[in-house]
Amino acid sequence: MAVILDLVEKLSATAEGDTITLPITTPGQAALAASWCQRTGNTLITADATSITVRRGRPPDPITDLPPARRPGARLWLYTNFDCNLACDYCCARSSPQTARRALGVDRVKEIAKAAPAAGVLEILLTGGEPFILPDLDQIVTACTAALPTTLLTNGMLFRGHRLQILQAMPRDRLTLQISLDSATPDLHDSHRGKGTWTKAVAGIRTALGEGFTVRVAATLTTDGQHEERELRSFLDSLGITRENQVVRPLAHQGAADEGVELTVQTLIPEVTITADGVYWHPVGADNAEQLVTRDIFPLDAAIELIREQYRSHRNTADSAARAFPCA
Structure with missing residues (x-):
């Protein structure tokens, strides 16, 4: 549960749309964080063997922004x-x-x-x-x-x-x-x-x-x-x-x-x-x-929806990276 407590603490001090990165030690912590994000309206951006990146809130749908x-x-x-x-x-x-x-x-x-x-x-x-x-x-x-x-x-x-x-x-x-x-x-x-x-x-x-x-x-x-x-x-x-x-x-x-x-x-x-x-x-x-x-x-x-979901993932990851690396 430590990862959830860390998420609550860090995200509470984070603006809507911004991201945080936390260290993890087991795959189970990543799965727990993903489940928590789904329930609370936040977004798990990336997860690997050592860390997770979470966005506060849900990103806008990049597909609906297109004509x-x-x-x-x-x-x-x-x-x-x-x-x-x-x-x-x-x-x-x-x-x-x-x-x-x-x-x-x-x-x-x-x-x-x-x-x-x-x-x-x-x-x-x-x-x-x-x-x-x-x-x-x-x-x-x-x-x-x-x-x-x-x-x-x-x-x-x-x-x-x-x-x-x-x-x-x-x-x-x-x-x-x-x-x-x-x-x-x-x-x-x-x-x-x-x-x-x-x-x-x-x-x-x-x-x-x-x-x-x-x-x-x-x-x-x-x-x-x-x-x-x-x-x-x-x-x-x-x-x-x-x-x-x-x-x-x-x-x-x-x-x-x-x-x-x-x-x-x-x-x-x-x-x-x-x-x-x-x-x-x-x-x-x-x-x-x-x-x-x-x-x-x-x-x-189903094939079309798979591409849409992958596009959403690419765009949300790119947008999060841009916010995490401001130029000024």
């Missing part, structure tokens, strides 16, 4: 496959023509889509790899759009022959096609994605617009220059892509990329991502074992 559309689980990413017709040198999933497919499969996508609305999902996003490699992509898209608004990511280069027919068979309502284009002229785009890919991607954008789809264009900028971004946006304006459908993001140091922004579980707001291997923290980390949260996709609501 509803950005809360963990609001957007559900599905890696339909990992193989691709391209081998971009900064691909976060290391996709290429030689990469194993690792497909989710139609049946599993249907099960996920059916469970998604009840789990609090507001939008499904399909990515890869290159989804248009899959012969049953139209069935996957139909299942997802029947459940929720859906975004399909593609490099836009395969819209011909049978794959054009698959595109034409897709619903226009509740479906957005997101096509990758990294620059306003071919040189920069092609230097990362392959010679001739810029021309094919632009043709794909025009085809998708001509077929009546809502088109979003996403660019990965490998330079810090604002000039390149301005030129790109101006070019997208000329294609008829609205500003709200122009996504410009920095290069992430993930997968095949040798440089870029460092993104970790601790620094990323999670966007629940499902692959054939399990549930990941974020789509940029779906090739990163450190971002694997669980191999159990189902029940879907």
